Amino acid sequence: MWVNYYLWPLLITVIVELVIAFPFGFKKVKEFLAIVLVNIVTNPLLNFAFRMIAARNYFAFLLASEILVIVFEYFLLVFTFPQRSRKRLLALSLVMNLVTSVLSLFPILFGLDFGLIFR
Amino acid sequence: MVKMSFASPSLDNGVRLAYILLLGKMKFCKFFFASLFIFPSFFIFPRPIRADVILPPLNPTNYPAFFEKQCQPGEKEVICRVEHNKAQQEYLYDECHLFKNNPHYYFLAAAFDSSKYCLRAGGKEVGQAEIERYRLSAIQKYMAEIAKGKKDERLFVFSVAGTALVLLYVIRRTNVG
Numbered sequence: 078m079w080v081n082y083y084l085w086p087l088l089i090t091v092i093v094e095l096v097i098a099f100p101f102g103f104k105k106v107k108e109f110l111a112i113v114l115v116n117i118v119t120n121p122l123l124n125f126a127f128r129m130i131a132a133r134n135y136f137a138f139l140l141a142s143e144i145l146v147i148v149f150e151y152f153l154l155v156f157t158f159p160q161r162s163r164k165r166l167l168a169l170s171l172v173m174n175l176v177t178s179v180l181s182l183f184p185i186l187f188g189l190d191f192g193l194i195f196r
Numbered sequence: 197m198v199k200m201s202f203a204s205p206s207l208d209n210g211v212r213l214a215y216i217l218l219l220g221k222m223k224f225c226k227f228f229f230a231s232l233f234i235f236p237s238f239f240i241f242p243r244p245i246r247a248d249v250i251l252p253p254l255n256p257t258n259y260p261a262f263f264e265k266q267c268q269p270g271e272k273e274v275i276c277r278v279e280h281n282k283a284q285q286e287y288l289y290d291e292c293h294l295f296k297n298n299p300h301y302y303f304l305a306a307a308f309d310s311s312k313y314c315l316r317a318g319g320k321e322v323g324q325a326e327i328e329r330y331r332l333s334a335i336q337k338y339m340a341e342i343a344k345g346k347k348d349e350r351l352f353v354f355s356v357a358g359t360a361l362v363l364l365y366v367i368r369r370t371n372v373g
Contacts, residue, residue, distance in 0.1 A: 079345065079349055080352070083352075083353070107367060107370070107371075110363075110367065111364060111367050114360040114361075114363050114364045114367070115360075115364065117356055117357065117359075117360035118357045118360045118361055118364070119357075121352075121353045121356055121357060122353060122357055124353075125349065125350070125353040128349070129346070153364060156364065156365075156368055157364050157367050157368045157371065158368075158371060159368070159371070159372060160371065160372075
């Protein structure tokens with residue numbers, strides 16, 4: 078079922094990103110919820126793009142989409158937390174997505190056939 | 197001195213919003229709303245459709261038994277294939293279906309994606325037009341299934357993203373408030 082293609086990556090990405098958000102001072106339930114919602118916006122859209130677009134150069138497409146996601150998540154975070162430092166939010170978006178995209182490469186590099194898990 | 201005034205409060209708000217979005221008094225808001233339209237537009241626009249990859253014919257050295265087996269004299273040999281959309285690794289159609297349950301044909305051999313059938317002496321031949329008609333209907337059915345699946349998926353993804361955006365807005369309101 079195609080829904081699984083969205084649920085598992087989203088779940089794992091959210092867990093990883095919540096762990097990363099904690100040292101950045103995101104400790105309240107409302108803040109955690111915002112991180113989850115930001116991922117609910119970007120992660121299914123990105124997985125949808127990967128399913129719909131048969132990219133010739135997979136890694137170039139991954140890199141371009143990651144940059145787009147970092148920028149988009151930064152905007153969403155600034156929109157949700159206007160009182161917070163923008164530099165800090167940019168750093169958070171950058172670190173969260175870098176970690177998840179590096180982790181997403183592990184299944185590919187080690188030849189495991191379950192595609193991209195994190196994004 | 198002429199003092200500008202707006203006729204209604206709603207018009208006033210609308211002009212103010214347009215001013216914020218278009219003239220950029222609040223630069224961030226402008227970028228945020230612009231990104232809301234730009235980001236999904238990458239996925240809304242139709243992607244180029246790639247032609248299906250036709251599988252190469254079977255290599256006789258890899259499947260000698262398949263090529264050695266011959267129909268009886270006076271019988272006509274037919275080789276049919278199961279076609280896949282190789283790019284998507286999806287099943288397209290099985291043209292052997294036309295011969296499998298046909299009493300005028302009998303199965304001879306199979307290898308990889310191909311099967312060999314023989315037309316019995318005096319049997320009714322499946323014409324090329326019939327094969328083409330089957331292929332066309334199978335491909336149309338396949339395309340309809342794909343289109344339906346993609347439509348459902350797109351609806352799901354954008355509904356989820358839209359709902360999450362609304363909830364983020366609610367969180368923002370509580371933060372700002």
